[in-house]
Amino acid sequence: MLAYFLLLVPLPPLGGFLLLALDPYRLERRAVMAVALAAGIAPLVLFLPVALGYFAGSIGDTIAPAFTLNFGQFEVALAMQLDALSAIAALTVTVVASCVMIYAADYMASARVADLRRFFALMNLFLAGMLSVVMAADSIVFFLGWELMGLCSFFLISYNMNSPRAFAAGRKAFVMTRIADAALLAGLLLLFLEATSVRIADLIPAGLAAPEQRAVVIAVLLLVGALGKSAQLPFQTWLPTAMAGPTPVSALLHSATMVAAGAILLIRFAPLIEAHPGVAAATAIAGVATAVFGALCAVAQTDIKRLLAYSSISQIGFMLLAVGMGAPGVAMAHFVVHALFKSLLFMSAGVLSHASGGTTEIRRLRGSAYAAPISFATYVVGAAALAGFPILSAGWWSKEAVLGAAVMAGPFGQFLWLVALGSAALTGVYAYRPVWSALRSPVEPLPAIKENWLAVGPLIFLATASVLGSFLVGPIVRTMGGTVPHAGLGVEVMGALAAIAGLIGSVVVSFSPVWSARIKRARRLRAGMQMDAIYYAFLVRPYRRVVHKLSGRNARKDTSHEAETDRTDGGMGDPVGTATVNLGLWLARVVTAPFVPDRFDLVTMRSTREVRRAGVWARRLQTGRLRTYVMAIAFGLGVLVILGWGMTWG
Amino acid sequence: MGLSLQILLPFFGGLAVLFAPRFGRDMERWGTVAVMALTLVVLLYSVVNGDSGRWLAFTRIDWAPSFGIQVLLAMDGLSAAMLAISAGLGIVCVFVSWHVTHRSAMYHAVICWTIATANGVFLSFDLLVFAFFWELMIVPAFLLIGLWGHGQRESAAMKFLVFNAVAGLGLLAAVFWMGATAPEITFDAFVLAESDYATWVQVLLLLGFALAFMVKLPVPPFHAWLPDAHTQAPTAGSILLAGLLLKTGAYGLFRFPPLLFPDGLMALAPYGMALGAFGVLYGAILACGQFDAKRLIAYTSISHMSIVLMGVCGGVHFALAGAGVEMVAHAFSSSALFLLIGALQQRTGTRDLRDLGGLQKTAPAFATSFAVFFAAALAMPGTANFLGEALVITGMFQVNWAFAAIALLSLIVSVLYATRLIGAIVFGKPKAATATFEDLKPHELWPIIALGAGTLFFGLFPQTLVGWLRPAVDAALLPLGVGAP
């Protein structure tokens, strides 16, 4: 019975999407908001009792089958499941999504009704997709939700239809995540072929039992899929530009849920990663490298949304580090905490920027602390959580767990721990920068803005959760079946010191003119080490050149209007196709060329000429004169006589 | 009886439609709809009352026994699906061509005849009759493009004619040879399937058949006729071309090589898959560079049908099932895209991507429909297109990982061309041509809804389609892959 209830959870957002996208009833603004919020919050309402029951232990692991297909010995059984991961993740997702939806109801209030409908339809579809991903019991539902999120991300990033920049950002995100999705699909299909089933519970043992080489390939493919979706190195360039989308999009998709889906993937398939030390090490290294890279780039940012984007990249790196170190439960805890404070940060940053007149530049946020005090306060709490303010913030607890897991994993882990510690310090440096900026007095005093309860309510809730979440970290790890790593007091003190160092560093960076100038000059770092440009030069431009070469230089000419000249040579591009056509034309020419001057016809025509000449000559007999005819008769008579005389001889 | 009606109804219906205008305005349109609906009803009846076992329905009528020619019609799940699509697309074509007034009766008659000849291809198992319908199929399509098309229609129609007629020669030669050299002259495909040709003979015959099918599919390097034919054809012509005629090539590849030349197919399968892999990438890359919307979709058709080629040559269950599903899915999605672009061209007068834009604002229903089929073109999970591609990729993993990798690449490149298309049409500010754009009218919207519903239904509930295609797939299996079920 409960099983079927699980299947219901993603349905309200799906229904909301259909209602808003197809719009059969021509809904007005208020109705649109109502439908959107109802569809967005319903999953939380539906799932909360289930989750609480699960945590209380009264509901056990359940699988809710959808339907089953048969392909001979291969069975495709679609289902959703309730287990530790899905319960925790789904609860987090529904909570954060509800907060963001409520916030968005205020933030997007000034949009046109048509655009509002489009926005909320896509947000709801995205929510349905994310819930499919976290609650999937089989790889098909998982991948369905995964790709659906990618599609919604594309449409949501390019939500502002008038901005080519937004469209380009959405497109870049879509392409890069699609590359990762292709790798993920390959991994899932290979697992399916090994396991003859799509249930994740069957895939994991099959992946473990597969021959060594194949298993490593599968694990690597899954890792690549996670890296792409979570914007880790080397796929990280799409996330900063994805900030072109509206703030609620950044808050939901690109901080809390979609980008963390890669981590969810790795947590779900953790046994496969851990089975191969090489792959696990690669995961950890990728995570740590991204953590450092993201933190460094975040320090150099001047735009608060980009700063938060790099911060997301960095924090997810921590999650990957935990998985690589064999502690998926810890990664899960960090996922939950990160979802809470990151969405909080984005949303309060949105209010602060709104208070500063719509700019997202950190420098120009001056004075917004006084114009929007509640939002500022929640921002401070979120920043503290991000930076891992010791003991008081949930961020510290989860980050400590990650660092502890790294330390306890042997010498290699300890090396990574050091690097991660540096990244944690840097996190503090950049996290507080907007705080100090907002506290400074503005050039002109900013008018205080009305902090709508719709906007601020979720903020306060999330801020509280970011603090109280400290108590959740342990239970989460334990529910996931892991143990909270206690690496000793020394390590924890180092962690606290790193956080405090970060705080001090941020003060230095924000107020010291030397450092401020250094940051301003760090253009390369700000542009993410220009990896974007590298990708463009080595991947995008050559591809475009190939496309142009094959499509023909004259493909740029107007081909849809009637002025086109249909040439079969180059210019219309398509070398393979025109080669065939030209080959055919050449063959036709060569085969018919010997026959072109029609020799039979020539013979016929020439013979007619001879005949004509003979005729002309014969006409000379026809003089029309009597005398000629008389002579002719006489001549003939003479011939006859001689003939007769000759015959008498015989 | 029901099977021959599938061919005779549209044919005589077409003749009747020629005289329909006497009975009233628009009667030729409603007449065509009636004919197609009737065909569909007869099909449903045949399917519902069909036998279980290999063939749903089977008809044999002797025609010229001394030459071994008979009218041998057989239908299973695959052909039934194709027949349903042909009748359905016929109805869609009528609604799409509401604005055509120039020689409208002949136009609708030609549509009926296209469907009649295509149905003949889908049903015939006497090789001579099959080849007859194969060649005959070219004629109504040629008329459709050449008489009612756009600017360069005559040359496009000629190109279509020459390519397909020349390719049909291979088919004819193989068919005649097989029929004449059989111990007792016959063109019955099932009887000929029993004959034991040497492998090299099978390869040659297969090449003859395959040439005709590959030009129709179309697979590079034989594809050059398709972009021109699509750009110059009227909307209904493009829909029938993409939704129906291309599928006849796929259908032929699906049916006859495994039946008649299994050893030859085994020998040539790797080359077929390689050609398909090349076609997938080539079509996709070229699609990224087009400025003409219809041409872009034409190249994507080439890419998708190359996936079908890969699937058919794959020989394993997944690959074949994927090929069959992709045939159905592509019929839906490409017809819908051509419908939308056709509506676009009719309203704005242009297909050039540089002149279009901003339709989200001026025509939201159009934009939403476009988004749905944008997702289908991308092979988004949930659409039947993804199902087909995923199944083919799974099959490729069983045969050769390199081909699987290339098929996966198509997933990535499809994003590039799909975003190019939707970005130029739906996104951005409205331009001069699209500032006043009448949104989709009901008679255009209903086909879109039907096609979209079909795509999503088969994508989300694939067991119907896959089960339906199962007998056809089983008959076409080859022992190629590892771990084939």
Added chain:
Amino acid sequence: MTPLNILLVLSAGLFFAGLFGVAARRTILMQLISLEIMLSGPALGFVAVGAYHGSVEGTGMFLMVLGLAAAEVALGLAIYLHMRRATGGDSDLAHRLRG
């Protein structure tokens, strides 16, 4: 040379003389006169052969030829008069049947 031979030679000579005259003379009237001479040749021949054989058919043929000649002259002169109007007496000018 018997007398018959001489007469036959003479009649042949008359015939050919007349033939020569028709062929050689341009004037239509002279052609008609030559035609008469041509007629007289075989006429003489008939008479000679009739006398030689002692039968009267020869003389009868001669009379027929005479009558024929008379009729032909009558018609011929009538035609000559018409032709003279068209061609002025020159037979070479009557060449409408020229090929």
